[in-house]
Amino acid sequence: QPHESSTSFTRCCCFFILILLSLKALVVTILIILVFVIRPKQPQFHLHSISFQSLNLDVNSSQQLNASSSLAYVLLVTENPNKLGIRYNSSELAILYEHEAFGVIQVPVFYQPLRSRNVTVRVQVSFQPWEVSKLINGIALSSNGATNGEIRIFGIIQAQPHALNFPLLTIKVYLDCRVSMNFNQISLSV
Numbered sequence: 624q625p626h627e628s629s630t631s632f633t634r635c636c637c638f639f640i641l642i643l644l645s646l647k648a649l650v651v652t653i654l655i656i657l658v659f660v661i662r663p664k665q666p667q668f669h670l671h672s673i674s675f676q677s678l679n680l681d682v683n684s685s686q687q688l689n690a691s692s693s694l695a696y697v698l699l700v701t702e703n704p705n706k707l708g709i710r711y712n713s714s715e716l717a718i719l720y721e722h723e724a725f726g727v728i729q730v731p732v733f734y735q736p737l738r739s740r741n742v743t744v745r746v747q748v749s750f751q752p753w754e755v756s757k758l759i760n761g762i763a764l765s766s767n768g769a770t771n772g773e774i775r776i777f778g779i780i781q782a783q784p785h786a787l788n789f790p791l792l793t794i795k796v797y798l799d800c801r802v803s804m805n806f807n808q809i810s811l812s813v
Contacts, residue, residue, distance in 0.1 A: 663784075666709060666735055667702040671743070674698075693750040697728075701742045703735035708785040710734045716778035716798060718748070726750035728776065734785075776800045 676694045703709055716728040729747045736742070777799040784791045 661706045663707070664704045666705070669700045669702075671698040671700045693726075695748040695750070697746045697748055699744045699746060701733075701735050701739075701744060703737060703739045703742070705784075706737055707791075708735060708737045708739075708788075710783045710785060710790070712781040712783070712793075714778060714780045716776050716780075718750075719775040719777075720772065724751075725774070728778075730780065772804045774802045774804060776802065 674696050676696060711730065711733055713732045714730045716730065717724060718726040718728060727749050729749070731744070731746070733742075733744045777797075780796045780798055781793050782796055783793045
């Protein structure tokens with residue numbers, strides 16, 4: 624009887640290993656299909672317009688921070704050349720100017736259908752008033768020689784490809800975008 628239990632244990636181990644190898648082969652097959660048949664491409668995002676809903680630059684003399692902030696909306700036009708749809712989860716991206724926190728971009732949940740063009744996404748951007756005044760001071764001082772600046776946008780966005788409305792694995796994408804600015808091309812008016 625000990626011989627029978629060891630052979631049944633061996634059979635169970637072999638069966639378990641066979642199942643694991645089959646699952647591994649299935650995953651590899653799916654990855655090969657995704658890479659070579661579907662040929663994923665990077666989705667495109669284009670800035671369409673920026674509109675300020677409110678611009679608050681009030682900071683009182685005691686340097687206490689005003690609770691209200693400036694608010695802008697950015698309209699992005701997206702394009703998805705892939706054979707899979709992509710759903711993006713809501714996320715927040717940080718905005719830095721000269722290594723200091725400048726504001727937050729709040730990206731809503733949105734979906735890019737497969738092979739789509741001209742999907743518009745409205746993104747809310749909130750700025751702290753004292754940080755906006757630093758940027759405006761940087762623009763005002765640009766006549767003294769500093770004509771270029773850099774705004775950095777970074778954070779993590781979770782994307783989930785969809786095949787036939789069936790969600791696949793969620794992918795975390797780390798975004799680190801640097802936007803160069805030429806202060807001579809920006810004009811401020813009241």
